[in-house]
Amino acid sequence: MTLQHIAIPADQWRIQDIAAVRDVLAEVGADPALARTWRGSVVLSFANVPDLHPFLNSSITAFLEKLYEEFPYLLYFLNPDRTTGGIDTYFAAIGAIVEDHSGVWVVWSDEVQVAYYQVLTAAAEFAVKRGDDWVAVVRGYEHRESIFDEIREDLVARGVIRT
Numbered sequence: 001m002t003l004q005h006i007a008i009p010a011d012q013w014r015i016q017d018i019a020a021v022r023d024v025l026a027e028v029g030a031d032p033a034l035a036r037t038w039r040g041s042v043v044l045s046f047a048n049v050p051d052l053h054p055f056l057n058s059s060i061t062a063f064l065e066k067l068y069e070e071f072p073y074l075l076y077f078l079n080p081d082r083t084t085g086g087i088d089t090y091f092a093a094i095g096a097i098v099e100d101h102s103g104v105w106v107v108w109s110d111e112v113q114v115a116y117y118q119v120l121t122a123a124a125e126f127a128v129k130r131g132d133d134w135v136a137v138v139r140g141y142e143h144r145e146s147i148f149d150e151i152r153e154d155l156v157a158r159g160v161i162r163t
Contacts, residue, residue, distance in 0.1 A: 001040065001041055002041060003041055003084075004041045004042045004043070005042075005045060006021055006042060006043070006045070007045050008020070008044060008045065008046050008047065008063070009048075010046070010047050010049075012063075013059055014059050015059075016062050016063045016066050018063060018067050018070065021044070022067075025042075025071055025074075025077060029130075032129075032130040035076075035077075035126075035130045035132070036131065036132045039076060039132060039136075039137065040076075040077070040079055040080055041079055042077040042078050042086075043079050043085070043086070044078070044089060053097075053099065054085075055085070055091075055092035055097045056092075060092070064089050064090075064092050064093035065093040067089075067093070068089075068090065068093045072119060072122040073119075073122040073125065073126035074089070074090070074123075075087070075122075075123040075141060076123040076132075076137055080140030080141050086141075087141055088106070090115075090116070091106045091112070091116075094115050096109075117150065117151075120141060120147070120151060121151050121154050121155070123137050124137055124138050124151050125155060125158065128155065128161055129160070134151070134155065135148060
């Protein structure tokens, strides 16, 4: 798979201007065949971040929050490899990433778990609507078998897939 790097200049993330990312994802997402080729391939990079970890920067987290508001299925496009930061973009967007003396962490809670489940379900629904394999999308981020059953039930209830 070829990674699609989307560089976000500092003058855009500082003011939460998601227009460039929006334009790319809207264009790619509008074409089901193109969307499928981009699944799991996008890596976001933020230019000139003064912090050690970009997802601790409040302007970047606000940028990500805005991006997820517009694209709740963003995980469909992001590369799920932990080292590329795809999943961390979501946890940063909901304020669940913190730093302490031992490093940068996701603060897990029931609310974070529910939100994570919802964003995975949104990515799964987007996959189905693009003729793609929703299980592969979810499996990129989560390997618990129970989550597949839960998401399948939601997709059936929403009329996205049949039993």
